[in-house]
Every structure is written in C-alpha cells, then in structure tokens.
Amino acid sequence: MKKNRLLAKWLNNDLSQDELAAFEASPDFEKYQKIKQYTDHLAMDDLDENAMLSNILKQKKATPKVVPLYKKWAFRAAAIFVLALGVTLAFNFLTPQTQTAGFGEKTTFSLPDNSTVVLNSGSEINYKKLNWSSHRTLDLKGEAYFRVAKGRRFEVHTNLGKVTVLGTQFNVKARKNRFDVVCYEGRVKVNYANTQIILTHGQSVSFENKNQTNTIVNVSKPEWMDNQISFYKEDIRSLLDEVERQYNITVELNSKDTTSLFTGKLPSKDLNVALHIISTTYHLEAKKVSENKIIFDEK
Structure with a gap:
C-alpha cells in the first residue's frame, strides 16, 4: 500500500525531495520510469464528464x-x-522405525498393535508402521523380550534365524554365532538354517554352529529383566561380551582357558560381584585399570 501511494505521488510530481530520493533508490524505479516514458506521449480525448456520470448511474452496481x-x-x-x-x-x-538400547541400557517400547518389546543392552530393532496390522515383521540385532498382542502372524528376523508367533511371550537372542529362543507363553515356531522347531510354554532352544540344545525354563520372564544375566553352557568370551554390554565397559582377557563353558547367573547392576564370580570360576584376577576398563589375568 505504501509503495502504491508513493507511485501515485511520483506520477503527479507530488513527492518531497526526501521521498523522491528514496523512491529513485528503490529496485523498481527503473521499471516505473520506462513505463512513464512510454505512456507520456499518449493523448486522451476530452472527456464528457456529464455523459460519463449519466452512464455510470444507469449501470447496475455489483457489490464486490x-x-x-x-x-x-x-x-x-x-x-x-x-x-x-x-x-x-x-x-x-x-x-523404517528404529529402537535401540545402548550398552548399559534397556529400552521398553510399544509396537503399533500395542505389542510390548523390551530391548536388552546393545540391541536394535527395525520395523515399518505401514500395514503393520497385516504384516507384523521386524528385524532384531541382539536380544529382546516380546509380549505379542493377538492378531496376524508376528515374525522376528535375525541374522541367525527366524521366530514366528500369533500371540505369546518369548525371548530372542542372536549374538555372534549363538541363537537362543525361550517361550514363556503360547507357542512359537523357530527356524534356524534347515531346522524348524515348535516351542511351547517353558521350553527353550539354543543353536550354535549348527548344534542344537533344548532346555526347560521355570521362570515367567527373562532373568535379564530382573537385572540377572543368565548363561547356559557359554564360553568365557561370550560371558565377558555380555558383561561389557551390561556395564558399558571394556574387558581384556589374558588367559589360556577360553573353552570352558559357564552355566549360571551374574548380576547386571553390581560389577564387583560379577567380577568376583568370574574370577573365582576361572581362577583369574580382575584388575580395574581405569573407570571403564577391566583386565583379567591368570593367577
């Protein structure tokens, strides 16, 4: 509106010196000047003001x-x-949606169908919300506990195998070459390489390097959800890898015995107790060389 007023005053030569200087400095001044040059030579016939007024009054006025x-x-x-x-x-x-649990953390979240997932330390899940109700499929890296809402088929894919359910509670762990599945309610179908097995309430299966181990569990949910790390016939390196994830530390092992298998539990909220159990079991000495680094040496 201000620019239009200035343009009108300029055409009528009514600008003050300051206004004229500002108007000539505007980016559109050159364009306005050319328009004025082309229109100055145009002449208009004398107007019959009375006739024009009469014509206007005769026309029907349209309300804008x-x-x-x-x-x-x-x-x-x-x-x-x-x-x-x-x-x-x-x-x-x-x-794609991504949920993660960093080292020393656990993450709980809900899927679009209100299924509940708890991710253990150092784990990740990827899935898509689009058409979730008819295509309940996700990818898991690490370990997670699932409480699946009833509905269509629910699939968990890992790099080692696949678990298929309809509505149940189960735990899946895929670490390195080991694949563990525990069924806490309902039934699940586990696919590993060329093997397919059905698990029901209280049953567990482990695969490692194509070797299968079946066990019975007597708990209602994974021990890691109660800050206990449970192991069944796992070597010390796998055990220390889990300790690193749970406590967000680095562990260095100087021992010749790396093949002895461990079955038992370690706390995930008391590092000193966990180190003591490992040291006693494997005849090692734990040294804390920094805030986040532990070295195990043979005694």
Whole structure:
C-alpha cells in the first residue's frame, strides 16, 4: 500500500525531495520510469464528464465480494498445516522405525498393535508402521523380550534365524554365532538354517554352529529383566561380551582357558560381584585399570 501511494505521488510530481530520493533508490524505479516514458506521449480525448456520470448511474452496481485479509491468511495457514501434517504422517509411516538400547541400557517400547518389546543392552530393532496390522515383521540385532498382542502372524528376523508367533511371550537372542529362543507363553515356531522347531510354554532352544540344545525354563520372564544375566553352557568370551554390554565397559582377557563353558547367573547392576564370580570360576584376577576398563589375568 505504501509503495502504491508513493507511485501515485511520483506520477503527479507530488513527492518531497526526501521521498523522491528514496523512491529513485528503490529496485523498481527503473521499471516505473520506462513505463512513464512510454505512456507520456499518449493523448486522451476530452472527456464528457456529464455523459460519463449519466452512464455510470444507469449501470447496475455489483457489490464486490470482499474477503478480509486475515481470512486469506487463515485459509493459507490451514492449507499449509494440512499439507505439512500429511507429509509428516506419510514420512512417519513409510520410514523404517528404529529402537535401540545402548550398552548399559534397556529400552521398553510399544509396537503399533500395542505389542510390548523390551530391548536388552546393545540391541536394535527395525520395523515399518505401514500395514503393520497385516504384516507384523521386524528385524532384531541382539536380544529382546516380546509380549505379542493377538492378531496376524508376528515374525522376528535375525541374522541367525527366524521366530514366528500369533500371540505369546518369548525371548530372542542372536549374538555372534549363538541363537537362543525361550517361550514363556503360547507357542512359537523357530527356524534356524534347515531346522524348524515348535516351542511351547517353558521350553527353550539354543543353536550354535549348527548344534542344537533344548532346555526347560521355570521362570515367567527373562532373568535379564530382573537385572540377572543368565548363561547356559557359554564360553568365557561370550560371558565377558555380555558383561561389557551390561556395564558399558571394556574387558581384556589374558588367559589360556577360553573353552570352558559357564552355566549360571551374574548380576547386571553390581560389577564387583560379577567380577568376583568370574574370577573365582576361572581362577583369574580382575584388575580395574581405569573407570571403564577391566583386565583379567591368570593367577
């Protein structure tokens, strides 16, 4: 509006010196000047003011529809909001979702069907929200406990094998070459290499280097959810890897005996007790060389 007033005053030569200087400095001045040059030579016939007024009065006046400026901005803002919302929702549903639990952490979250997942330390899950109700599939790296809502088939894929259920509670662990599945409720189907096995309540299976071990469990959920790390016939290096994940530390082992298998439990919230159990079992001496590094030496 201010620019239009200045343009009108300039055409009528009514600008003050300061206004003229500011107007000539504007980026559009050159364009206005050219327009004025091309139109100055045009001549108009003398107007019959009385005839013009009579014609105007004879014509039916149409009431212009005025849309308040604030309404225009409101419509525009609403359109932008709807567009942004649509883009956000589409991006959210199409983009793979990732949930992680860092070393020394545990993460609990819900899937779109309200199934519950608890991730153990050093673990990750990826899935897509799009068509989740008809395609309940996710990828797991590490270990997780699942409480699956009833519905269509539910699949957990790992680099070592696949677990398929309809509605149940189970635990899956895929670390290095070891694949463990425990069924706490209902039944699950486990696929490993060319082997397929059905587990029911209280049954567990472990695969390592194509060797299968079946066991019975008498607990209602994984011990790690109660801050206990449970091992069944695992070597010391696998045991120390889990200690590193649970306590977010680095462990160095100086021992010739790395093949003896360990079955038992370690606390995941008391490092000194865990180190004492390992030292006693393997006849080692634990040295804390820094805040986050432990060295085991042979006695």
